[in-house]
Amino acid sequence: MSxxxxxxxxxxxxxxxxxxxxxxxxxxxxxxxxxxxMLRLGGNxxxxxxxxxxxxxxxxxxxxxxxxxxxxxxxxxxxIDAHLHQHLVPNVQVTVSGADRVGIVAQVTSALxxxxxxILDLDSDVAGxxxxxxxxxxxxxxxxxxxxxxxxxxxxxxxxxVSVNVSAIxxxxx
Amino acid sequence: xxxxxxxxxxxxxxxxxxxxxxxxRLKQVSEPVAAFDDxxxxxxxxLEETRCNGPAAVGIAAxxxxxxxxxxxxDCSNTRKPVPNHGHxxxxxxxxxxxxxxxxxxxxxxSVPDYTGNVIRATRIRLSxxxxxxxxxEYDMQGYEARAAQHEIDHLDGMLFxxxxxxxxxxLFRRKVYQKGGAKKT
Numbered sequence: 001m002s003x004x005x006x007x008x009x010x011x012x013x014x015x016x017x018x019x020x021x022x023x024x025x026x027x028x029x030x031x032x033x034x035x036x037x038m039l040r041l042g043g044n045x046x047x048x049x050x051x052x053x054x055x056x057x058x059x060x061x062x063x064x065x066x067x068x069x070x071x072x073x074x075x076x077x078x079x080i081d082a083h084l085h086q087h088l089v090p091n092v093q094v095t096v097s098g099a100d101r102v103g104i105v106a107q108v109t110s111a112l113x114x115x116x117x118x119i120l121d122l123d124s125d126v127a128g129x130x131x132x133x134x135x136x137x138x139x140x141x142x143x144x145x146x147x148x149x150x151x152x153x154x155x156x157x158x159x160x161x162v163s164v165n166v167s168a169i170x171x172x173x174x
Numbered sequence: 175x176x177x178x179x180x181x182x183x184x185x186x187x188x189x190x191x192x193x194x195x196x197x198x199r200l201k202q203v204s205e206p207v208a209a210f211d212d213x214x215x216x217x218x219x220x221l222e223e224t225r226c227n228g229p230a231a232v233g234i235a236a237x238x239x240x241x242x243x244x245x246x247x248x249d250c251s252n253t254r255k256p257v258p259n260h261g262h263x264x265x266x267x268x269x270x271x272x273x274x275x276x277x278x279x280x281x282x283x284x285s286v287p288d289y290t291g292n293v294i295r296a297t298r299i300r301l302s303x304x305x306x307x308x309x310x311x312e313y314d315m316q317g318y319e320a321r322a323a324q325h326e327i328d329h330l331d332g333m334l335f336x337x338x339x340x341x342x343x344x345x346l347f348r349r350k351v352y353q354k355g356g357a358k359k360t
Contacts, residue, residue: 085288090280170253170318171280171290174233174325 012073021067098162100133190239235329246326268303291339
């Protein structure tokens with residue numbers, strides 16, 4: 001397997017068929033995919049894909065032009081230093097929810113960073129209604145401290161009225 | 175038995191080769207055990223040796239080593255934080271007779287290296303089985319141990335956790351209901 005990876009990033013208005021259009025064009029160029037992540041964010045299609053193959057960036061742009069133009073998308077292709085089979089397994093999950101306000105993510109992640117917490121995955125969403133938005137943040141990662149110590153680091157947030165849950169992730173291997 | 179194995183010098187037991195995806199044999203449905211004979215006892219010893227040899231394996235199922243018999247081993251007595259458990263269990267012909275509740279939890283598998291994912295499992299189960307001598311046993315299991323039993327029994331039905339894995343976002347929207355699954359027994 002090649003270690004000569006590039007990261008392809010595509011964003012645009014979401015519509016059915018974008019993934020099919022993109023991956024078909026890539027496959028037609030002999031490109032293989034590594035790890036990929038597609039998310040809908042605010043009604044937008046977003047995807048990041050590890051890609052490898054002989055096709056040049058220009059070849060890829062040409063092959064992808066029909067789908068990119070049709071959906072008025074923005075495309076980036078960047079060289080990256082990447083390898084497959086480098087997965088880390090999270091051992092702690094942090095869930096935060098509360099009335100939406102500026103700085104929740106900054107506060108949570110700064111508190112976690114002080115304890116050396118390595119964030120592997122972060123999802124956030126705004127639930128509730130337009131007049132009462134609720135921010136929900138889900139983080140999983142590797143903590144070198146105990147669950148109790150991580151909780152203690154997030155105590156000040158809890159006191160400010162934000163709901164914080166810290167739980168151990170015990171991955172079952174069988 | 176014609177399993178590939180690595181004998182352990184002087185001990186009489188062996189570490190068996192673990193089948194890994196995309197080996198199609200992992201999709202095979204295992205047959206009930208009818209004879210609780212010496213061959214079964216030797217196989218169980220080898221299966222346990224293989225489990226202990228794996229990286230942090232809590233459980234193992236016979237089809238993971240190419241033996242398509244309904245035998246699993248789980249041991250949830252040695253987790254990072256203690257969980258309710260019944261100790262080291264050798265379960266022959268296990269059947270889950272009751273399910274309750276559901277929750278996502280992270281799983282990995284000796285047969286699927288370098289991948290972990292969230293799977294929704296029942297939180298409480300009742301399980302009937304036979305022990306290695308053939309005597310009937312029954313357990314009420316919860317949480318991590320219930321997850322272990324469901325993961326291993328899935329192997330007996332040709333199901334892997336990657337067949338059940340759900341999106342990481344599912345944690346936020348716990349709406350799925352656990353369904354009794356597994357490939358149809360033939």
